[in-house]
Amino acid sequence: DQQVKQNSPSLSVQEGRISILNCDYTNSMFDYFLWYKKYPAEGPTFLISISSIKDKNEDGRFTVFLNKSAKHLSLHIVPSQPGDSAVYFCAAREYNNNDMRFGAGTRLTVKP
Amino acid sequence: NAGVMQNPRHLVRRRGQEARLRCSPMKGHSHVYWYRQLPEEGLKFMVYLQKENIIDESGMPKERFSAEFPKEGPSILRIQQVVRGDSAAYFCASSTDRGNQPQHFGDGTRLSIL
Numbered sequence: 001d002q003q004v005k006q007n008s009p010s011l012s013v014q015e016g017r018i019s020i021l022n023c024d025y026t027n028s029m030f031d032y033f034l035w036y037k038k039y040p041a042e043g044p045t046f047l048i049s050i051s052s053i054k055d056k057n058e059d060g061r062f063t064v065f066l067n068k069s070a071k072h073l074s075l076h077i078v079p080s081q082p083g084d085s086a087v088y089f090c091a092a093r094e095y096n097n098n099d100m101r102f103g104a105g106t107r108l109t110v111k112p
Numbered sequence: 113n114a115g116v117m118q119n120p121r122h123l124v125r126r127r128g129q130e131a132r133l134r135c136s137p138m139k140g141h142s143h144v145y146w147y148r149q150l151p152e153e154g155l156k157f158m159v160y161l162q163k164e165n166i167i168d169e170s171g172m173p174k175e176r177f178s179a180e181f182p183k184e185g186p187s188i189l190r191i192q193q194v195v196r197g198d199s200a201a202y203f204c205a206s207s208t209d210r211g212n213q214p215q216h217f218g219d220g221t222r223l224s225i226l
Contacts, residue, residue: 004154006154032212034214036217041219042219042220043116043118043203043205043217043218043219043220044155044203044217045217046214046215046216046217049212049214051212089154089155091155095212099157099160099168099170099171100145100157100215101157102147102154102155102156103154104152104153104154105154
C-alpha cells in the first residue's frame with residue numbers, strides 16, 4: 001500500500017535553474033510532511049518540513065508547498081546547484097504516529 | 113560526533129546465521145526508529161523504541177526479527193536465521209519526542225546474505 005508516491009524516479013536540471021520535485025499522498029490523516037536528501041552510502045539527511053496548517057515553508061533555497069485538497073506537495077530548489085544532486089525522499093506521518101511513510105525517491109541531477 | 117551512529121556499516125552473513133545491527137542515537141535523543149530500504153525502494157518503517165520499551169513494532173516481520181533499546185548501550189536490531197531476502201540497507205533514526213520533530217538518520221548498515 002503505497003501511501004506516499006513520488007512518480008518521477010529521476011529529474012535532470014541545469015545549474016541555476018529551478019528544480020521541482022513532486023510528491024502525492026493518499027492518507028488524509030497525514031499532517032506532517034518532510035523532505036530528506038540522500039547521497040550514496042549515507043543516511044537520509046533532513047531538509048525541510050511542513051505541517052498541515054501551512055501551505056508553504058521556506059528555508060533558503062528550499063521551499064516546500066502543500067496542497068491539502070489535492071494531497072500533493074512539492075519541493076522547489078532555486079537556484080539549483082551541482083551539490084544538490086542526490087536522491088530526494090518525501091515522507092509523511094500522522095500526528096503522534098511514528099509510522100513515517102516514505103516515497104520511493106526521486107534522483108535529482110544538476111548539470112553544471 | 114553528535115550524529116546517529118550505526119555499526120557495522122557493512123555486514124555479511126550466510127543463510128541461517130544471526131545478524132546484529134547496532135544504533136547509538138544522537139545525544140539527547142531518547143527515541144529510536146529502525147527502517148529498511150530494499151534496492152530501488154523507499155524506506156519502510158520497522159519499529160519505534162524508547163529506552164527499555166518497544167512503542168510501535170507494526171512494521172516488523174512477525175518472525176526472526178527483534179529489537180531492543182536497553183537502559184544502557186545502543187539499540188540493537190537482531191535478525192535470526194537470516195535469508196537472502198533480508199539483504200537490504202537498515203537505517204536507524206532518532207528524535208527528541210513524538211511531536212513534529214524530524215528524525216535524524218544514521219548512515220545505515222548494509223546487510224548482505226550469501
